[in-house]
Amino acid sequence: QQQVKQSPQSLIVQKGGISIINCAYENTAFDYFPWYQQFPGKGPALLIAIRPDVSEKKEGRFTISFNKSAKQFSLHIMDSQPGDSATYFCAASWSRGATNKLIFGTGTLLAVQP
Amino acid sequence: DARVTQTPRHKVTEMGQEVTMRCQPILGHNTVFWYRQTMMQGLELLAYFRNRAPLDDSGMPKDRFSAEMPDATLATLKIQPSEPRDSAVYFCASGLVPGFTGELFFGEGSRLTVL
Structure with missing residues (x-):
């Protein structure tokens, strides 16, 4: 119940395209759902976060969609x-x-091709 | 600017040796987390401190790992004896509670290689 399942494991997108990463959880006690971005050789850094009573949050080109009934959220x-x-x-x-506690998904390696 | 500082950045050691990793959290932050990152397991939570008190170390192998916060500016993670399976990047992160919103500030990590 403490797990957060993330997919896909890796993603290749063309420049200008839309990248979509999905996550699912079981524990309804979770009260915030952040996304972190990590560059090689660096620590993860907070990108954007959402509360479960909000269905969507947008910051610039990054949007979190949250489906409380399905226990899923996506970037x-x-x-x-x-x-x-x-x-x-x-x-x-x-x-x-x-x-x-802050529990992480397994990560998605995104490559955006020029 | 405020940041979490970890030392050493890289450590190569031989099996059986003691390894100590250090972390200086952001001044004023009252929570410290230790995570281990590997390709296979991703980011695993090892230990969690609040106001210097250890609140959760359930993710840590107790027989060889220990974590302490001797003061508010220093957190340590020790492995004794080290084993090749401990090879990973160890991250320290700090944050503020109450009002925790899932935002942690991570250091750049300590990359450990145990031969």
Whole structure:
């Protein structure tokens, strides 16, 4: 129940195309769903996050779509650019009293071809 | 600018040796997480500290791993004895609670190779 399942494992998109990465979870106790971006040799960095009471959140070319009933959420990168080539992780967090956890999906390696 | 600092960035050691990784969280952050990243397992949560107290280390192999926060500016992860299967990138991340929204600030990681 603590897992977050992510797909696809890797993705190749042409410049200007739309990149779509999907995630699913089981535990309804999760209260935030962030996406992280990681470049080679660097640590993951927060890209965008959504609460489960919101169905969509957009920041620039990045959009999270959230389906609470299906327990699924996805990241859409519009007008994908070569600079977007990185590994993307979905995650789920929960806070209960003194305990906070952030559980990551397995990651998607995105390559945007020029 | 504020960032999480990890040392060493790279470490090559032989099986059986002790390894200590250090992390300086962002000043003012009261939570510290240790993650391990491998190709096979992705990002695994090893340990979690809040206000320097260990709250969860269930992801850590207890027989050889230990994590501490001797003060608010230093977190350590120790492996003794190290094994080849411990080869991975170890990340430290810090954040703020209450009001946790899943935002953590990660260091650049310590890449460990155990021969």
